[in-house]
Amino acid sequence: MNKNKRFRMEGFFSKYGILVGLLLLIIFFSLKAPRFLSVTNAISLLRQISILSLLSTGLTFCMILNEFDLSIGEMCGLSGVLVTSLLLAGYSQIAAVLLVLFIGVIFGLLNGLIVTKVRISSFIVTLAMSTIILGFNYFITRGKPIYGQFPAGFIALGRGDLLSIPVPVIIALVFLTLGIIFTKKTKYGRYMYAIGGNIIAARYSGIATDRYRILGLVLSQFCAAMGGIVLASRLGSGQPTAGSGYLMNCFATVFLGTAIFGERIPNLLGTFVGVVIMGVLNNGLTMIAVPYYYEYIIQGAVLIGAVALTRIQAKS
Amino acid sequence: MFSLDENEKRMGEKMANTKYILEARGITKTFPGVKALDHVDFQLKKGEIHALVGENGAGKSTFSKILAGIFPPTEGEIFLNGKKVQINHPLQAIGLGIGMVYQERNLVPFFNAVENIFLNQEVTSHAIFLRQDLMKKKVIELMQEIGMDFELDKPVGDLGPSKQQMVEILRVMLLQPEIIIFDEPTSSLTKNEALMLFKLLNRLKEKVGIIFISHRLDEIFQISDRITVLRDGKKIGTHHTDHVDQKTVINMMVAREIKDLYPKASVPIGEAVLEGKNIHCGKLHNINFRVHKGEIVGLYGMVGSGRTELAETIFGLRKMKAGEVIFKGKSIQPKSPRVMIEEGLYLIPEDRRTQGLNLEMNVGENLSLAHLDRVCSGFFLSKEKERKNAQEAVDKFDIRVTSIGQIVSNLSGGNQQKVVIGKWLAERSAALIMDEATNGVDVGAKREIYQIMAELVKAGVGIIFISSDLLELTGMCDRIYVMNEGTITAEFAREQFSQQAILQYAIKDKGDMQERGAATI
Ligand SMILES: Nc1ncnc2c1ncn2[C@@H]1O[C@H](COP(=O)(O)OP(=O)(O)OP(=O)(O)O)[C@@H](O)[C@H]1O
Ligand SMILES: [Mg+2]
Numbered sequence: 001m002n003k004n005k006r007f008r009m010e011g012f013f014s015k016y017g018i019l020v021g022l023l024l025l026i027i028f029f030s031l032k033a034p035r036f037l038s039v040t041n042a043i044s045l046l047r048q049i050s051i052l053s054l055l056s057t058g059l060t061f062c063m064i065l066n067e068f069d070l071s072i073g074e075m076c077g078l079s080g081v082l083v084t085s086l087l088l089a090g091y092s093q094i095a096a097v098l099l100v101l102f103i104g105v106i107f108g109l110l111n112g113l114i115v116t117k118v119r120i121s122s123f124i125v126t127l128a129m130s131t132i133i134l135g136f137n138y139f140i141t142r143g144k145p146i147y148g149q150f151p152a153g154f155i156a157l158g159r160g161d162l163l164s165i166p167v168p169v170i171i172a173l174v175f176l177t178l179g180i181i182f183t184k185k186t187k188y189g190r191y192m193y194a195i196g197g198n199i200i201a202a203r204y205s206g207i208a209t210d211r212y213r214i215l216g217l218v219l220s221q222f223c224a225a226m227g228g229i230v231l232a233s234r235l236g237s238g239q240p241t242a243g244s245g246y247l248m249n250c251f252a253t254v255f256l257g258t259a260i261f262g263e264r265i266p267n268l269l270g271t272f273v274g275v276v277i278m279g280v281l282n283n284g285l286t287m288i289a290v291p292y293y294y295e296y297i298i299q300g301a302v303l304i305g306a307v308a309l310t311r312i313q314a315k316s
Numbered sequence: 317m318f319s320l321d322e323n324e325k326r327m328g329e330k331m332a333n334t335k336y337i338l339e340a341r342g343i344t345k346t347f348p349g350v351k352a353l354d355h356v357d358f359q360l361k362k363g364e365i366h367a368l369v370g371e372n373g374a375g376k377s378t379f380s381k382i383l384a385g386i387f388p389p390t391e392g393e394i395f396l397n398g399k400k401v402q403i404n405h406p407l408q409a410i411g412l413g414i415g416m417v418y419q420e421r422n423l424v425p426f427f428n429a430v431e432n433i434f435l436n437q438e439v440t441s442h443a444i445f446l447r448q449d450l451m452k453k454k455v456i457e458l459m460q461e462i463g464m465d466f467e468l469d470k471p472v473g474d475l476g477p478s479k480q481q482m483v484e485i486l487r488v489m490l491l492q493p494e495i496i497i498f499d500e501p502t503s504s505l506t507k508n509e510a511l512m513l514f515k516l517l518n519r520l521k522e523k524v525g526i527i528f529i530s531h532r533l534d535e536i537f538q539i540s541d542r543i544t545v546l547r548d549g550k551k552i553g554t555h556h557t558d559h560v561d562q563k564t565v566i567n568m569m570v571a572r573e574i575k576d577l578y579p580k581a582s583v584p585i586g587e588a589v590l591e592g593k594n595i596h597c598g599k600l601h602n603i604n605f606r607v608h609k610g611e612i613v614g615l616y617g618m619v620g621s622g623r624t625e626l627a628e629t630i631f632g633l634r635k636m637k638a639g640e641v642i643f644k645g646k647s648i649q650p651k652s653p654r655v656m657i658e659e660g661l662y663l664i665p666e667d668r669r670t671q672g673l674n675l676e677m678n679v680g681e682n683l684s685l686a687h688l689d690r691v692c693s694g695f696f697l698s699k700e701k702e703r704k705n706a707q708e709a710v711d712k713f714d715i716r717v718t719s720i721g722q723i724v725s726n727l728s729g730g731n732q733q734k735v736v737i738g739k740w741l742a743e744r745s746a747a748l749i750m751d752e753a754t755n756g757v758d759v760g761a762k763r764e765i766y767q768i769m770a771e772l773v774k775a776g777v778g779i780i781f782i783s784s785d786l787l788e789l790t791g792m793c794d795r796i797y798v799m800n801e802g803t804i805t806a807e808f809a810r811e812q813f814s815q816q817a818i819l820q821y822a823i824k825d826k827g828d829m830q831e832r833g834a835a836t837i
Contacts, residue, residue, distance in 0.1 A: 198673065
């Protein structure tokens with residue numbers, strides 16, 4: 001009897017522990033800083049996390065396949081400086097955005113082809129690729145930000161509102177929703193989970209494993225490129241190093257996501273909750289005026305904590 | 317007839333009996349949603365081989381794992397030599413002298429045999445430096461003692477299932493346990509290797525007590541002294557092997573009666589559906605074979621003879637160096653499994669855990685993975701269709717699950733194998749390769765699989781049936797090819813089947829073969 005009850009409690013915590021944690025965080029911050037729980041802050045919080053959400057969505061595709069993409073941060077940076085440069089060079093908005101997204105796809109393809117055809121682990125390939133991408137970035141910018149007068153349509157991507165919802169939030173949610181449908185509802189998503197779970201069994205089942213692994217790496221670069229475009233629009237400039245900081249946070253969110261709903265494997269909805277947690281942490285800590293260096297320490301601790309949580313769940 | 321056992325039981329109840337090296341009382345184990353064991357009593361004597369039999373999911377592995385300290389029982393007591401013990405951890409079991417060869421292999425794939433055998437038992441000098449030379453020497457000694465022979469320097473992941481199984485056995489032997497549990501050790505061994513293992517067991521048993529689990533009843537009767545039957549987690553009874561016959565044991569295991577185990581129907585043989593001409597690939601050379609519509613063709617050989625390699629080559633998992641595959645009348649390049657599946661050739665792979673299943677996915681998801689189009693509505697997966705598809709397979713193959721949503725790694729070994737089979741037989745192909753497909757499957761379900769094979773050939777499917785079980789091969793096949801060292805050395809038609817002759821061609825060494833001229837008999 002007693003035992004039974006304890007068991008159920010454990011089950012609850014392993015499933016919803018993270019959500020409870022999020023709730024506690026929100027309560028804590030709203031007690032400390034009354035402004036935290038306002039609509040304005042909620043919207044600005046969402047605006048802040050939209051770029052992280054885009055990048056994390058992409059990374060989740062990869063991690064479902066049991067692949068890594070360490071080049072998303074730099075792709076985010078490169079696409080920001082590229083899109084601003086192209087606009088200043090007189091390209092139309094649509095052309096500039098599409099071209100940058102296309103370049104993201106090319107880098108993803110490159111990653112994917114090397115990983116699958118040359119058979120090098122994605123960890124190494126994308127680590128190397130991140131340096132190469134940074135090289136291109138500096139080639140274009142020489143390390144200096146790109147400032148200028150940008151068209152209103154482009155600026156709206158990061159700063160605009162639609163029905164009083166920020167445009168970047170809408171973009172992030174569209175990517176997220178499409179991603180959830182794709183991974184959870186279609187056979188292609190099922191294939192990706194199968195490959196991530198047991199690639200040999202997947203191949204024996206007749207799944208074109210290479211094709212989906214390439215797809216995963218392309219999607220992550222594509223999302224990173226999109227994130228970079230929105231980021232540049234929000235900043236109103238192309239900042240060469242703006243993307244680098246996102247990588248670690250992306251991993252944290254995906255791992256947080258694996259610990260949610262007892263899924264144990266990467267999943268987009270979980271990732272999004274992870275993104276919200278990171279957002280709440282950043283926003284809340286800033287609001288209660290914690291010195292910025294603590295933020296780093298806390299972020300790192302959250303990543304370790306998230307992974308630890310999945311391990312504890314795996315045991316039970 | 318059973319008076320002796322009854323007597324022993326009564327004595328056991330009164331006091332902890334020191335004449336048993338191991339005694340378990342009232343062992344119960346519940347997993348969420350399943351009662352895997354229900355008040356099981358069990359006694360093991362020193363000097364005996366005690367067989368544990370029962371259908372898939374009867375609780376044999378669960379019982380063994382409790383003794384080996386993998387998990388504790390929910391209820392019940394364990395006595396060793398009359399002393400009550402608690403076994404909370406595998407290391408503790410080892411300390412108490414209990415060693416277990418698990419049903420599923422637990423090796424580090426990129427370690428070689430020596431590294432695996434000495435895992436956590438490493439020989440060191442100055443407490444930290446590995447003495448690989450000493451360890452290797454010890455392993456070679458052990459191998460010679462037992463009569464095994466395999467490569468020690470290769471990663472075990474490249475060794476093939478039977479060699480891996482031997483590594484597992486050596487690993488346990490190294491610990492010199494007093495109680496040894498073998499959970500289906502022969503399911504991945506060939507006949508010869510199994511015989512070798514039996515010789516070893518017979519020699520060992522003087523000093524130890526052995527628990528032996530297997531689905532092959534002929535083995536059980538050949539080697540065991542007593543038999544305990546489990547059904548649905550309950551103990552049905554323990555008998556001296558000499559006092560019972562196979563039929564009695566089968567009837568104790570399965571509530572229903574099984575008449576003829578091999579439902580071989582005569583089916584008209586049609587035109588050739590799958591042909592190989594002069595296939596060369598890796599160690600495979602000069603392979604010629606042909607399978608007709610409506611025909612079951614056996615492929616027999618020792619492990620390492622190239623049966624699995626041949627299957628994988630035809631299925632597009634290995635690149636052919638030379639030769640031709642003719643499928644449904646036209647020449648085809650086996651480029652990838654995907655291509656071959658689309659053409660209508662299926663392979664039920666040998667190793668369920670690495671090749672057959674996604675262990676962390678659930679039963680329904682695994683069953684539909686090879687035919688996702690069947691369970692889609694347009695672009696989207698339909699949970700409803702998937703559930704129906706899975707339910708069909710679960711009913712047809714009598715897969716014991718708590719629900720379609722159960723994670724496959726929680727199923728018993730034999731039920732996992734049934735999932736693999738259900739996954740491939742959900743849709744009809746033109747030809748089918750079954751690589752040790754009945755491994756670890758209980759008698760009832762085996763019969764079920766044979767029945768389905770019979771139905772498939774009636775519908776014109778051609779089947780290549782790879783197996784190390786000569787009884788089922790001679791029972792079900794129309795023809796049998798024998799492979800030896802990468803090529804086909806003999807072909808037998810059904811009228812010519814003789815276990816003796818088949819075995820001879822499978823083990824005869826190459827020089828001898830060539831002298832006589834590789835031949836059709
Ligand atoms: N870790 C687990 N979690 C949940 N259920 C389990 C677990 N391990 C075993 N079971 C269930 O316990 C029952 C007994 O399984 P067990 O592995 O002991 O069967 P078995 O007799 O060894 O069968 P087989 O001949 O197929 O190997 C099965 O219904 C199985 O699904
Ligand atoms: Mg078992």
